[in-house]
Amino acid sequence: MTKYDDASWHTGGDFPEEIPGKNGATHTGMFLNWCISHNLHSAELQEDHENEIESLKRRDITGAEFVMEALDGKFSESDLNDFGNAFAKDYYVDETDFADKFSSFATDYINIFDSIAEESDFEYETFYHIEDNYENYDVMKQVIDHRFEEWKEYKNLN
Helix, strand or coil: CCEEEEHHHHHCCCCCCCCCHHHHHHHHHHHHHHHHHCCCECHHHHHHCHHHHHHHHCCCCCHHHHHHHHCCCEEEHHHECHHHHHHHHHHCCCCCHHHHHCCCHHHHHHHHHHHHHHHCCCCCCCHHHCCCCHHHHHHHHHHHHHHHHHHHHHCCCC
16 A cells, blocks of 8 residues: 655654644645545545544644544555545656656645745745645645646546
């Protein structure tokens, strides 16, 4: 089984001490939140975490909080259905043919938030300083929506 991401991969070593550990899952949470909102999550995830998924859909919790609390910081292929995994394997995973032609999730994530910061004459100290909130999720959601449409065209699914 493929593990796409794990907050522990991010929170060790040079992880900034002044920010919460859940920020190691902010990016993962945004992607998984998008997948859940598009019904790309697995039946197993729905069954095991129905209450948490409902909280996520109501925006009572963020995607990072969901990943940390419900999934112990881990995001794997068992969390998505077949269609969700097909998309994640092309877009969330780095260095794929799709990412080479269009972009990867991590590249989009960094680029969009760096652009927004630059417009405000600001610079994020690290990738992990991007705030885990719905304002940022809504920005990233638009990017993922666009990439998902490109991906469906790329896969001739339209």
